[in-house]
Amino acid sequence: MHRKSGPRAALPCPPYEAVAILWRMTSPSPANAHSPSIGLVGFDGDDTLWKSEDYYRQAEQDFESVLGHYIDLHDAGTAQHLLKVERRNLAVFGYGAKGMTLSMIEAAIELTDERISAAHLRQIVEIGRRTLQHPVDVIDGVREAVTAIAARWPVVLITKGDLFHQEQKIERSGLRDLFPRIEIVSEKDPSTYARVLAEFDLPADRFVMVGNSLRSDIEPVLALGGWGVHTPYAVTWAHEAEHGVSSDEPRLRLADTAWQWPDAVAAIEAGNE
Amino acid sequence: MHRKSGPRAALPCPPYEAVAILWRMTSPSPANAHSPSIGLVGFDGDDTLWKSEDYYRQAEQDFESVLGHYIDLHDAGTAQHLLKVERRNLAVFGYGAKGMTLSMIEAAIELTDERISAAHLRQIVEIGRRTLQHPVDVIDGVREAVTAIAARWPVVLITKGDLFHQEQKIERSGLRDLFPRIEIVSEKDPSTYARVLAEFDLPADRFVMVGNSLRSDIEPVLALGGWGVHTPYAVTWAHEAEHGVSSDEPRLRLADTAWQWPDAVAAIEAGNE
Numbered sequence: 424m425h426r427k428s429g430p431r432a433a434l435p436c437p438p439y440e441a442v443a444i445l446w447r448m449t450s451p452s453p454a455n456a457h458s459p460s461i462g463l464v465g466f467d468g469d470d471t472l473w474k475s476e477d478y479y480r481q482a483e484q485d486f487e488s489v490l491g492h493y494i495d496l497h498d499a500g501t502a503q504h505l506l507k508v509e510r511r512n513l514a515v516f517g518y519g520a521k522g523m524t525l526s527m528i529e530a531a532i533e534l535t536d537e538r539i540s541a542a543h544l545r546q547i548v549e550i551g552r553r554t555l556q557h558p559v560d561v562i563d564g565v566r567e568a569v570t571a572i573a574a575r576w577p578v579v580l581i582t583k584g585d586l587f588h589q590e591q592k593i594e595r596s597g598l599r600d601l602f603p604r605i606e607i608v609s610e611k612d613p614s615t616y617a618r619v620l621a622e623f624d625l626p627a628d629r630f631v632m633v634g635n636s637l638r639s640d641i642e643p644v645l646a647l648g649g650w651g652v653h654t655p656y657a658v659t660w661a662h663e664a665e666h667g668v669s670s671d672e673p674r675l676r677l678a679d680t681a682w683q684w685p686d687a688v689a690a691i692e693a694g695n696e
Numbered sequence: 697m698h699r700k701s702g703p704r705a706a707l708p709c710p711p712y713e714a715v716a717i718l719w720r721m722t723s724p725s726p727a728n729a730h731s732p733s734i735g736l737v738g739f740d741g742d743d744t745l746w747k748s749e750d751y752y753r754q755a756e757q758d759f760e761s762v763l764g765h766y767i768d769l770h771d772a773g774t775a776q777h778l779l780k781v782e783r784r785n786l787a788v789f790g791y792g793a794k795g796m797t798l799s800m801i802e803a804a805i806e807l808t809d810e811r812i813s814a815a816h817l818r819q820i821v822e823i824g825r826r827t828l829q830h831p832v833d834v835i836d837g838v839r840e841a842v843t844a845i846a847a848r849w850p851v852v853l854i855t856k857g858d859l860f861h862q863e864q865k866i867e868r869s870g871l872r873d874l875f876p877r878i879e880i881v882s883e884k885d886p887s888t889y890a891r892v893l894a895e896f897d898l899p900a901d902r903f904v905m906v907g908n909s910l911r912s913d914i915e916p917v918l919a920l921g922g923w924g925v926h927t928p929y930a931v932t933w934a935h936e937a938e939h940g941v942s943s944d945e946p947r948l949r950l951a952d953t954a955w956q957w958p959d960a961v962a963a964i965e966a967g968n969e
Contacts, residue, residue, distance in 0.1 A: 515828050517860025521794040528801065529821050537814040541805045544817055548802050555788050586859040587790030587882040609860040 461650075461692045462625045464572050466602075467634030468582030468589065470656040472565050473596050477657075478557040479523065485550045486527050489543050493535040505530045517609055519585030524551025555588055559595035564681035569601050571685040579604040581619060581632070583611050583639060611639035613646045620647070631688055633678075638666040641675060651675045652687045734923075734965045735898045737845050739875075740907030741855030741862065743929040745838050746869050750930075751830040752796065758823045759800050762816050766808040778803045790882055792858030797824025828861055832868035837954035842874050844958040852877045854892060854905070856884050856912060884912040886919045893920070904961055906951075910939040914948060924948045925960045 469475035487501055494501070508530040509523065516522030527547050531539050572578060580602040582589050589607045593599050608615045620630055627647035633654065634640025641651035645668065653675060668675065676687040742748035760774055767774070781803040782796065789795030800820050804812050845851060853875040855862050862880045866872050881888045893903055900920035907913025907926065914924035918941065926948060941948065949960040 515825055516794060517858070521789060521798060525794060525797060525821060525824065528817070532814045532818045532821075535814065537818065539814045541808065541810040541812045541814075541817065544801070544814065545805045545810065548798060548805075551798065552788055585790070586880060590882050607859060609863050 460629065461576050461631055461688065462629035463579060463620075463623055463631075464576045464688055465579050465581045465619070465630065465632040465634075465644075466569065467632070467636065467640045468580060468592065469584065470635045471562075471633065471640070471654065472569075472580075472598060473562060473592065474560045475557075475592075478554050479520075482520075482523070482527075482550050482554045485553075486531070486547060489546050489550075490531060490534060490539075492543065493538055501530075501534060504534055508533070517585070518583055519588055520551055520554040521585055521588070523554070524548065527551070555591075559592050561596055561598060562681055566598065566601070568681040568684040569598070572688055573601055575685075576688065577623075578602060579606060579619070579623075581606045581608060581611070581616075583608055611636075611643060613643040616643050616647055616649070620649075631691055633684055633688075636666075637668045642666050642668050645672060645674055649674070650691050652678050652684060652691075654678045654681065654684070733902065734849050734904055734961065735902035736893075736896055736904075737849045737851050737961055738854045738892070738903065738905040738907075738917075739842065739851065740905070740909065740913045741853060741865065742857065743908045744835075744906065744913070744927065745842075745853075745871060746835060746865065747833045748830075748865075751827055752793075755793075755796065755800075755823050755827045758826075759804070759820060762819050762823075763804060763807060763812075765816065766811055774803075774807060777807055781806070790858070791856055792861055793824055793827040794858055794861070796827065797821065800824070828864075832865050834869055834871060835954055839871065839874070841954040841957040842871070845961055846874055848958075849961065850896075851875060852879060852892070852896075854879045854881060854884070854889075856881055884909075884916060886916040889916050889920055889922070893922075904964055906957055906961075910941045915939050915941050918945060918947055922947070923964050925951050925957060925964075927951045927954065927957070 466472060483502065483505070486505070487496055490496065490501055505527065509526045512522060512526045512529070516525055524547065527550065528544060531544065531547055569578065578601070580593070580598075582593075582605070584607070586607050593602075593605060599605075606619055608619075616627075616630075616632070620627055627644070627649040630644065630647075630649040631652060632640050632644040632649060633652040635654055635656040637653060641653050644651050651672075651674065654677075674691075676691060678684055678687045739745060756775065756778070759778070760769055763769065763774055778800065782799045785795060785799045785802070789798055797820065800823065801817060804817065804820055842851065851874070853866070853871075855866075855878070857880070859880050866875075866878060872878075879892055881892075889900075889903075889905070893900055900917070900922040903917065903920075903922040905913050905917040905922060905924050907924075908929040910926060914926050917924055924945075924947065927950075949964060951957055951960045
């Protein structure tokens with residue numbers, strides 16, 4: 424994308440949190456307010472455009488198979504311990520397959536009281552490598568739906584996780600050509616979305632986010648005064664399953680599949696005008 | 697940074713490689729050409745603005761101390777083996793401390809023929825965690841030099857590596873306020889710089905890149921027709937030490953310390969007008 428913005432690029436960024444608060448304060452209560460039309464539609468990547476969680480679940484199963492050589496999986500609450508280690512490590516390692524692999528290694532050493540062999544730990548490194556190299560399967564209807572939406576509104580891909588891995592997945596998905604702008608972010612909270620919207624110079628009530636995670640894709644956007652289209656994925660990581668979105672949220676639309684996305688956005692625009 | 701670019705954001709990106717080639721073809725031979733003035737000054741992060749490689753060297757030493765329990769370090773060429781495993785893994789793990797940690801774990805298992813204990817592998821995970829949490833020491837003169845340059849020209853931070861770790865380092869450096877734009881990239885090659893310049897809508901001959909790595913910061917920018925200011929750091933990772941920059945390159949300036957950066961950029965601008 425070209426920007427005629429050489430000098431403008433020198434302007435300092437506003438403090439993101441302040442922007443978020445300001446928007447929340449000035450956004451009209453949107454359910455029945457008269458707002459301008461939609462100016463940007465954002466799409467999540469993992470488990471919205473392409474399958475991802477399945478491969479992490481497979482990694483978890485493979486991890487448990489390795490651990491099964493040492494401990495009784497039913498007693499140990501292995502998955503719970505892994506999630507505990509993962510959460511403790513999120514602050515250090517961030518999201519993504521590399522952090523997950525380091526967490527698995529650490530959890531395996533902890534869970535086996537340092538009895539696990541180097542050969543088995545090598546297998547865990549291999550599980551991580553396979554997860555990083557998993558094939559990228561685009562979900563049914565996604566290409567058609569994004570194409571239809573991009574014909575009417577500007578679109579942006581907003582995806583969370585490891586920069587290197589996400590770039591590879593975008594390439595392998597074959598969807599790159601649909602997205603003039605791609606934002607790879609380390610966390611999906613209100614200040615992240617506020618920064619993206621500030622870059623587009625767009626008020627939150629003209630923004631729709633499409634995604635599978637209420638916690639990451641919907642809740643922070645609603646908090647800013649934006650709109651959400653939620654398409655649940657078959658499996659959800661326990662960490663993403665925790666959220667505070669009410670089922671009768673007026674700025675949230677449910678779409679069972681990607682095929683319904685264009686109608687869902689159009690409905691928001693129609694009600695929004 | 698605000699951009700009045702809602703509709704423009706919907707334009708498709710040009711193919712980056714094509715842009716890079718086009719610029720290389722159309723850029724004037726800049727040594728004695730009459731070019732417009734400098735429009736953007738880019739700064740590398742690690743080992744240019746703050747110390748980084750020292751912590752990776754420390755990690756390497758700590759790693760070798762662990763391995764010393766199993767193998768004769770003089771015979772085994774441990775560092776060479778580590779570099780070999782790291783390079784093999786760059787295509788899977790990318791740059792950064794997490795990839796390094798996974799590589800160290802894998803190398804340790806390989807080098808010890810799977811004899812290494814879980815307790816020692818746990819120490820290697822801890823080496824990685826320490827590297828990810830190392831203090832960020834801003835290099836002498838950097839704040840003053842960047843402040844002086846930012847008063848005359850737009851500036852951008854272009855840093856390579858893990859998104860999450862780089863964001864943390866930028867925060868801890870206290871330099872965030874100096875940079876209205878921050879680009880965290882997974883690789884520093886001509887197409888990456890071409891993409892950044894396309895976002896600023898700037899021809900390469902108006903761009904100066906300041907950095908410690910001839911391979912990552914200087915060579916790809918010169919290849920596009922841009923300018924380089926090189927400030928060597930005391931230690932250089934072997935992977936970054938390989939480059940094809942000639943010592944009599946006319947678009948390259950040497951600055952021994954950050955204190956000389958403003959004069960170096962001013963000299964390029966003066967010769968460039």
